[in-house]
Amino acid sequence: MSGLSHSRLYLQRLGYDSPPPPTLQTLCELQLRHVCAFAFESLSTLLRLPVQIDLPSVEQKVLFDGRGGYCYELNQMFLALLQYLGFDARGITGRVVMGGPPDARTARTHRLSLVTLDGVRYITDVGFGGMVPSSPLRLDTEAVQATxxxxxxxxxxQGEGSYTLWAEVAGEWRGLYVFDLQVQADIDYEIGNWYVCTHPGSPFVGQLKVARLAAGKRHTLNNAQYAIHYLDRPSDKRTIEYADDMLGLLEGVFGIRLPTQPQLRSVLEGLIAG
Structure with a gap:
């Protein structure tokens, strides 16, 4: 993996004038700032375009083209930043079980990172869509952790040597993904990414999934279904009925500079039509 080429710009986008020290406080701040600054989005797979996950391509897309991305992009760029700052960090992968049984044997299609600080292990994840954790999570405890x-x-x-990540939503614990600490090579990410962005069975191909966090709330867009999920009151939900409204939402709320593909409007109109 090549190193992060535009660390200064990345840090500026996260609100830093100079590199912060590799501490737990920094890790917490970086993760929260990242999920609030950069959108999770699947516009490329919606348009059935290939997703390049080499680090220079990811940097170009996110830092210069004004786009977001999904786990193979966002968590790779975030890991490169952590390593640049001096964190002991490496990539790992998991199996998404959200929306199904927590013991399902799904494919390894999620990327996240393992960070060790003063002998304590944490997972950090900035690429899990609408349910992305906004804080790192300590690995070797089963206690409930605030974020x-x-x-x-x-x-x-115990039997499989894996971990399951759970989130409490509306008073209910929901399984999100199962992961282990197996060392991954670049080809492992390439295979997972190839499946996510090309396979007919992928939930991303031809689908629009967008998310961005803000203080006390989450914005999500699943095809034409837009929602604002609050921590202290019921969610606001509505169906987007016009392509112009969706384009405005993508730019305004999610902070995405729209891709120039001429078919984008017609594809969005198809999503809205159902």
Missing amino acids: AHEPYRLTFN
């Missing part, structure tokens, strides 16, 4: 948003917890699956 800047919802509570989360981790359980260890």
Whole structure:
């Protein structure tokens, strides 16, 4: 993996004038600032375009083209930043079980990172869509952990040597993904990304999934379904009925500079039509 080429610009986008020290406080600040600054978005897979996950391509897309991305992009760029700052960090992968049984044997299609600080292990994730944790989570405990948003917890699956990440949503614990600490090579990410952006069975191909966090709330867009999820009151939900409204939402709320593909409007109109 090549190193982060535009660390200064990345840090400026996160609100830093100079590199912060590799501490737990910094890790917490970086994760929260990242999920509030950069959108999770699947516009490329919506348009059935290939997603390049080499680091220079990711930097170009996110830092210069004004786009967001998904886990293979955002968590790779975030990991490169952590390593640049001197964190002991590496990538790992997981199996998404959100929306299904927590013990389902799904494909390894999620990327996140493992960070070790003063002998204590944490997971950090800035690329899990609408339920992305907004704070790092301590690995070797099953206690409920507060974040800047919802509570989360981790359980260890003794028989398989894996962990399950859970989030408490509306008073209910929901399994999000299962992961282990197996060392990953670049080809492992390439295979997972190839499946996510090209396979007919991928939930991303031809679909629009967008998310961005703010203080006390989450903005999500799932095809034409837009929602604002609050921590202290019921969610606001509505169906987007016009392409112009969706384009405005993508630019205004999610902070995405729209891609120039001429088919974007017609594809969005198709989503809205159902």
